[in-house]
Amino acid sequence: MRVLLFTGKGGVGKTSVAAATAVRAAELGHRTMIISTDPAHSLGDSLDLELGQSATQVRQNLWAHEVSALHETERHWQKLHDYATKVFATQGLDDVVAEEVANPPGMDEVASLMWIKHYAERDEHDLLVVDCAPTGETLQLLMFPDAARWWLEKIFPWQRRAMKVARPMLRRMVDVPLPSDEVMASLQDLVLDIEGMKKVLIDTSVTSVRLVLNLEKMVIKEAKRAFTYLSLFGYVTDAVIVNRRLPAKISDPLLRSWSDIQKRYQQEVEQSFQPLPIFQVPLFDEEVVGERMLRKMGQTIYGSADPSQRFYEGSSQRMEKVGSEYILALKVPFADKEAIELSRQDGELFVTLGNYRRDISLPRVLASRQTLGAKIEDGELKIRFGK
Structure with missing residues (x-):
């Protein structure tokens, strides 16, 4: 099964582009599921349909699912939610308030993304199209599995053993309910689920990201940052879609002025995102709502091409040997060396770029060597390792 993630700055039309892609793929005979993990849930509006908490068949070969984050959180992690509610209630919060704040920030969206793993495991469709949240929220969600894996491997085993030993004594000393083994097991299951989702997302033979943008300065800047961070964390972007x-x-003088501005920014997009293919979507003379207009948009975007194909297959990470040294190269388009920080601990390499940090488990051949230096060259961060 192929997975396509569509993201972009809020308001660029990513939901319409994602829906148009799904309609076009279904038209070509692919069994296609489109899901929305965006809390705004405008997928149903785009299709001009009422969508429920379960998948709805839109037409032949096409199903749509607007994921209810609250429902998914309760379904997957009820024990964790119940425990958090008890903790807040013991601190004097009203029961209703405790119930509401028991969901940690971002957990609703994580629960929604679990459907990617769910549909991939069931393998009942040829293509899964995901209408993601706006860029910032999507980046935070896609980076979360790395932090979760590190916690599961490094912290969780010690925390669980310490809790078993200390629980009898702590019960007499504190008035806060302590997590039971069942709660700790649920927490571990949560992290393992997130790790399973990450395996699907970083499998370049399965998953691609498509960035949707408008020809405006702020939108392009955000798209470039997203491209950098996605590449750093191993996600492959296979196309850029310029909308409107x-x-x-x-x-008309006013529209002609805007057209000239767009021409200037189009050149920047082509220079910045090469060698990625860039698809153009015109500003249509009516709203893109409903299957008829979505079909028109999908045909305009892809022409005779199959939207489920991989339009770019470059790797975001590679390793090579040069003389007696090894070089680990990570794609970081648009990044400056001054903005990147490197650190190591045991067999882990930590790469910090802006507000994001990636934890890379080094292969044995690199873990046993020293970090000799790093430089940015042709959009890649090249890290040298040697004796």
Whole structure:
């Protein structure tokens, strides 16, 4: 099964582009499921349908699912939620308030993304199209599995053993309910689920990200940052989709001015995102709502191409031997060396870029060697290892 993640700055039309892709793929005979993990849930509006908490068949070969984050959180992690509610209630919070704050920030969206793992394991569809949240939220969610894996491997075993030993004594000393073995097991299951989701997402033979943007300065800057962070964490972007492109020839002075601005930014997009293919979507003369207009948009975007194909297959990470040294190369387009920090601990390499940090488990051949230096060259962070 192929998985396509669509993201972009809020308001660029990513839901419409994702829905148009799904409609076009279904039209070509692919059994296609489109899901929305965006809390705004505008997928149903785009399709002009009422969508429920379960999958709805839209037409032949096409199903849609607007995931209820609250429902998914309760379904997957009820024990964790119940424990957190008890903790807050013992601190004097009203029961209703305790119930509400028991969901940690971001957990609703994580629960929604679990459907990617769910549909991949069931393998009942040829293509899964995911209408993600706006770029910032999507990046935080996609980086979360790395932090979860590190916690599971490094901290959780010690924490669980310490809790078993200390629980009898702590019960007499504190008035807060302590997590039971059942709660700790649920926590471990949660992290393992997230790790399973990550395996699907970073499998480049399965998953690709597609960035949707408009030809505006702020939108392009955010798309470039997203491309950098996605590459750093091993996610492959296989296409950029420019939405709402104005015609080249316009008689109206105001629109002609905007068309000239778009031409200038189009050149920047082409220079910045090469060698990725860049698809153009015009500003249509009516709203893109409903299957008819989505079909028109999908045909306009992809033409004779199959939207489920991989339009770019570059690797975000590679290793090579040069003389007696090894070089680990990570794709970090648009990044400056000054913005990157490197650190090591045991067999882990930590790469910090802006507000994000990636934890890379080094292969044995690199873990036994020293870090000799790093440089950015041709959009890659090249880290040298040697004796």
